[in-house]
Amino acid sequence: MIADSPLVKAFWEHGRLDECPVIDMHGHMGPWPAIYFxxxxxxxxxxxxxxxxxxxxxxxxxxxxxxxxxxxDYTARVVRRWPDRFSGLMVINGNYMDIVERDMARFDAMRDAFIGLKFLAAYHNVALDDPRYDKVWAFAAERKLLVTCHTWGHGNMNGPAQVRAVAERFPEVRLSMAHSCYGMWEEAAQLARDFPHVYCDLTAVFECRGALELFCERGISRRMLFGTDLPWFSPLQGIGSVLSADITDDDRRNILHRNAESLLAPLLAAGR
Incomplete structure (x- = not known):
């Protein structure tokens, strides 16, 4: 399937393809303590x-x-300078609800910069389904926002159980599971099958042989989003993983751009 793929052959020959753009749904920006980028x-x-x-x-x-x-605010400044290349996620930290309240109050005036929210439950030690976040989830549901949640397997902050709990309560939210409940691939795939508004963000999944094939075999090719954690990892690693996986060219296009294009279209329109 790899050897006879026209898409793969074209990528290997040209390094990139305008007809198959890549949309990275999971990145960061700026310096980080104790590491050189x-x-x-x-x-x-x-x-x-x-x-x-x-x-x-x-x-x-x-x-x-x-x-x-x-x-x-840093995120907003960057997006407003390069609106055609970057889109922002507003970080929500349940330990500082005064800041959360402030940012929610001004979110609608910043739709040109932000298409959704970002949760890091395990980092902030506030579970995705913690009652402190109820008003935030309701806020996102009312606006049909993208909410990207750091997820990881075998935890009680942002594992499959917590994702399922919020997905059941807030079907209007476009919920992206960053790292796809890492290590619990079957559970992540089942969540995407059970809820049409839940997506598998492939950041860090690329390093695990067979995970992309499993997701496609489970029928969620239209629910997979390309992500890299840039600048932590090069987009080339992720693209190479998609091209090298034993999946179809249709699956590859879904992952690299089609799914993200469909997801982003109404969100970007809301900010214009």
């Missing part, structure tokens, strides 16, 4: 994106992950 700033990340044929990156800044009070 060669290209962490927006201008540098655009170089990485252009080299790999990535048309758009959906991201939350590193600063916002642990200081939403200032980091969400």
């Amino acid at each position: 060669p290209r962490p700033e927006p201008e540098q990340m655009l170089v990485s994106m252009d080299q790999a044929g990535v048309r758009r990156l959906v991201f939350s800044s590193h600063e916002a992950l642990f200081s939403a009070a200032t980091g969400n």
